Amino acid sequence: MSDTNELNGGQVIIDYLIKEKVPYVFGLCGHGNIGLIDAMHERQDDIGTISVHHESVAGFMADVYYRVSGQPTATFTSCGPGSANLPISLGNAFFDSVPFLAITGNVPTSQFNRGAFQETYRHYQADFPSTVQAYCKRVYQPTRGEQVPLMMRQAWKTMTTGRPGPVVLDVPFDIFKEAAASETPDPAAWSANISSRCGADPDGVVTAVDMLLSAEKPVIVVGQGVRYGGAADELLALAERLQIPVASSASGLGAIPVQHPLSLGLVQRGGTYQSNHACRQADVLLALGVRFDDRTSSSWIPGYSFTIPPTRLIHVDIDPEEIGRNYPVALGLMADVRTFLRQVLAELDRRGHSGEPTPASRKWLAAIDGYRAEWNAFVAPGFVDDSSPINPQRAAVEIDKALPEDAILVSDIGVHHNWLLQFCNPTRPDSLIGSMGFGPMGFGVAGVMGAKLAAPDRPCVSVCGDGAFFMHANVLGTAVEYNIPVVWVVWNNYAYGSIRGLQRGYLD
Template sequence: MTKRKGGEVIAEYLVEQKVPFVFGICGHGNVGMLDALHAVRDRVRLISPRHEQAAGHMADAYFRVKHRPVATLTSTGPGSANMVMPLVTALSDSSAFLAITANVPTSQANRGPFQELYAHNQADFAQVLRPVVKRSFQPSRVDMLPLALRQAFDTMVTGRPGPVNLDVPYNVFQEEDDVSPPLPSHSFGVHRPGASAADVAAAVDLVAAAKRPVFFVGHGTTLSEAGPEMTELQARWGIPVITSPNGMGLVPADDPLTLGFIGRNGAYPANQAGRFADLVICIGTRFDDRSSSSWNPGYSWNFPTTRLLQVDIDPTEIGRNYPPTLGIIADAKTFAGQLIAALAERREIDRASFAAWRAEVAGWRAEWEAFVRPNFALDTSPIRPEFVVGALADVLPDDVILSLDSGVHHNWFMQFWQPKRAQSMLNSWGYSSMGFGVCGVLGAQLAAPDRPCVAVVGDGGFMMAPHVVATAVEYDLPCIWIVWNNFAWGAIRDLQYGLFEGREIGTAFYRGNQGPGGERYNPDFAAWARACGADGVTVTRSRDLRGAVETALRNRRPCLIDLHVDADVRPPSTGTWSLPPIPYKEPIFGRPHRLD
């Protein structure tokens, strides 16, 4: 062993782990670590956005595309506090990155130095992050770093992935000790537990007894890269598949048995299949309120009348909201392969077994198409939301990565977008953080430099992180932002209209804060992009949208399209959603059905 500074130990371990990027912002507390990164700059590239939140969302999106973790670096105090939002976003959606935060030097701990939290414990910042990471490590000496680094990487990617914090007193970056970096971790993708033979047999028995089975799959299945197995199960046995937003693209989107998302803003065929199914095979996803119509029976699901086979690598998710008929702790890809093999041995279970069920599903699809499809062709100004989704489906290539922010635009894409590949529709689902899609597209572009990366974001969300355009120009990232400009916090304004008899306050943008009837106001987003050195164009007519997107794709430069979208057209609800104690609304299309 040779003497190494703490920063060198961390930097060398990042090299050993083949971490290509650190997304971080400088500060007095991490200059020692920056110096260590300078020494390995040919192998680990430092990317510095203009806000720490952007760094975290970039790292999160990188993992969602690549399924390999990168690191972030922030300084003592406020810089690291800005990481709370991206960390909780990643934790909620099972995405992983290593958040390296600097803390006050050990010699000054508990003395109240610049930016120390000390009211309850010395150097207490790790406790701020405790609820929003899988684990926080706080090595206070150089010789503690090797173990902490190895455990941090193992923790991130073993089992259910999640972010991990390495909180380092900034003297440790520069102090020396006789240590070597630990051997690299190879945990990700190695630990794939399967179901027991008895559980597999019981699962097959449930399928054999079913007449109307349906799969419900989500991000856990995507993270496990179980697309080939799920596609085979869907095609070979003819079982419909419902997906969470983070599961979209896992099975062929154009397959008539791919039903899309479920819940209030889900697709009608998905909600119908959930209501009428007699067996739900849930793999790697949660029954949260938005994917279960707030657990109101008959709106999306009918448990316990409907039997439930729930498979998850995280035992705490099994039975959280619905007690399963059979719960199995297993990796999604491993279990799907086991199910294929076991079903193949049962000759009485074949595609013909569920023919009548598929016919019902086809009828629901036809009803839904007849209801929604005419609006996709309407040429209007401002532009109808359906037209936007349809036009982007026409012009964006199959390998596009779509980075979606929170807002009413997301509801439209959940209902109607059909991604052609897994890991290509990025959503902040569990925590629904505004800014994720705005910033995440930068990380997606670094993860997939040869693929087009397009962020569709609301005007409210974009204004939370408009500096991303400058970062794209600085690092020559050809990202495209399509700003869904409806001059409002549209999703919340729609809730006000629907739940409070049309009363609106604080959700629409007016010049001089004039209120309803006044002049609508937003900055000139296209001009902002051009001021940053990017391309910027404003689109107010339907007929101009396709050409604007095609030009942006062809130019391969950072570009922002300010898209004026009709704020008075709302997604058609096919389920419901509760904001207790306010009474929930009935579906706009379709009606609930209780099996019992």
């Protein structure tokens, strides 16, 4: 190693995070990451450290911090059981397409394959990467100090480009202190100028516009691709211009304000009548960043939420693996959702489309107004039900009414989650945050602290079941220690309520 290499591996990692404007690292100390912690201490004026009481909490905080701010952060964990506590939150971020950098410690390189304390070695030396490869986009493991700058910049690029997701940087004990480089890579040169906002095939855009303009009963279905892609304004512009109603998957709620006249609300087995009924009658569906998982599709039961075919599906997603995964497409387009919507709006401009509703459009929207009125009449009694214990529907509505317009509600996993999705009225893409893919209990209990750090001036509330709260009640210590003023509303049904309901419904 050259004498000019002045920074060690830990210093390069922390300096790179600072250059990427990372405000916090979340994690827990252990003997495997003391070299990194030393580097963090040296730069404590430039980057904050949040020391939690369970590694999953660190991952959940990093996850929700990104969902609110759009800024990726990092976690730090030690070797063995320390990092083995992280895959739950890694998996949650991976399946919800949320990036954060997980910096995990490992045993010294000189002890690889010797069965050192906390080494995973029975199949391959220092084999923690095999533990997490199913729950992240990529694992990097430098075994020499000089590899740290290369892998650090590659990890960040992998994490933030294409379909975002978490990346693991697994660093052996000695590499944190080994000489690595004379300077840290400059993100402005390596990642800042990379755009993943690819547009759709121009001919495909023309075809999509043709299909939308010729449809008599079109519906737009939105997922997390709209929220994370920052496409809410473009979505609203297209929906209003063509007067197309918008249904939301659970991960798409808030992309259009739920109270907007064109919003149908939640489409899924626990969704609104107007949303499910409109989607199953649609002749053309424009799906934007939607996975069509078992919840959104109501377990793919034909005619429950969708009838594809004969409904013609235009499926747009940044990840081609999701296009046509669960339903056949009339038109599939790999594209960033915001870029695609801008292409569609530009094509409408090119054609001189006025935006005047057609007779078919007026008839379709009038029918939907009727479906909405039926639904509102059906659910209205629950909003004023005074029974005790409180009606869950009433509880969800009262929570929603109590929150100011700029509040952030982070829902945990459990039966309460379904009530919140159905009866809360998010006005922003980040008004209602939940775990939609992996579904780990404790996500909302811990994640709400990440929301508050990302938006310190906004009220942040977690609604969680008693089961989930007990799993991570240690968050109370973290909130007090770091003065993170959040509120937990515990939905106490003295049970794992969703499982109790499933047992009664499925097994009785």
